[in-house]
Amino acid sequence: MLKEKLANYNVILASGSPRRHQFLKDLEIPFTIDVKEVDEVYPKELKGVAITDYLADLKSKAFTNLNDNDLLITSDTIVWLENEALGKPKDATEAFEMLRRLSGKQHQVMTSISIKNPNFQIITNDTTNVYFKELSDEEIHYYIETYQPFDKAGAYGIQEWIGFIGIVKLEGSYFNVMGLPVQKLYKELLKL
DSSP states (O other), X not given: OHHHHTTTOEEEEOOOOHHHHHHHHHTTOOOEEOOXXXXXXXXXXXXXXXXXXXXXXXXXXXOOOOOTTEEEEEEEEEEEETTEEEOOOSXXXXXXXXXXXXXXXXXXXXXEEXXXXXXXXXXXXXXXXXXXXXXXXXXXXHHHHHHOOTTSGGGOOTTSHHHHHHEEEEESOHHHHHTOOXXXXXXXXXXX
């Protein structure tokens, strides 16, 4: 259904995330991958989805030579805890500190998507509430050593061991927590 709708577009996914690649494959969208390095720095006064909206747009601005039939998809995800954005951990120590902070608390996962063409741009976002049980230090260390969560906002993947044993409740999109609110992307692409 979506494949026919996008037949006249060259869909470009600007993401190195294997999860986002799989989502587009599962939506049966033909696409190519093109990732440009972007310094993901945002104005400090931004809060919540304003951060992910800004970064998704910033990533799209790295593509300066889009053709009329190109459709660029960029995205950004953060974990929002106690009025602070948690990005990807730099090392095991930072991953441990993030997971220790998330333990026993509720946080939000926020993802923004930019869909861009030389003639238009759509930016949409989604927020999911995630509740963690109290995690033991042993559980956190095991997860970090076994799963290497350094490419994930908040230092965890919901689809991995820590999600199985640690997440007690979810309000919103599971796929958003994995890094892409697939239903929102589908809805926006259908409008084209």
